Amino acid sequence: MERKEFIKTCGFACLGTTIFSSLLQGCVSTKSISVKINGEDLIVPLSNFEKDGKTLKYLVVNNSQLQYPIYVFRFSENHFTALYMQCTHQGNEVTAYGEKLVCSAHGSEFDNKGNATNGPASNPLRKFQLELDNHNILISLKKA
Numbered sequence: 001m002e003r004k005e006f007i008k009t010c011g012f013a014c015l016g017t018t019i020f021s022s023l024l025q026g027c028v029s030t031k032s033i034s035v036k037i038n039g040e041d042l043i044v045p046l047s048n049f050e051k052d053g054k055t056l057k058y059l060v061v062n063n064s065q066l067q068y069p070i071y072v073f074r075f076s077e078n079h080f081t082a083l084y085m086q087c088t089h090q091g092n093e094v095t096a097y098g099e100k101l102v103c104s105a106h107g108s109e110f111d112n113k114g115n116a117t118n119g120p121a122s123n124p125l126r127k128f129q130l131e132l133d134n135h136n137i138l139i140s141l142k143k144a
């Protein structure tokens, strides 16, 4: 392969890799927000699920009083789940990748309902009770 052809080939390969990485990141980008606590409820404004004219499937919500964030998944307009992002194996923080949560410590995986789908963790993630009002999801932080 001649030098000019080699440079041209590498250039296209680099460009392709960059574009593919960007697209992939766009697919799994996570919106993380900080929200308020009112009494025993974490208040998540529903407006946070809207971004650039699209409805997000999930959010990662934080508050300084929480040791770990909470993953809030939107199944439909009125159906959400809120999961504590602490692995049930040995307590590492899990990371959200779309509809899946993954623990980097030993590889456990959980689905968007908190069920362990890949070990070593076998117990589900902690799930919070929640209610909806017109504008917010109210996640109860009371121990069940």
Ligand code: FES
Pocket (backbone or CB within 6 Å): 087, 088, 089, 090, 091, 092, 103, 104, 105, 106, 107, 108, 119, 120, 121
């Ligand atoms: S702490 Fe999560 S898999 Fe071990």
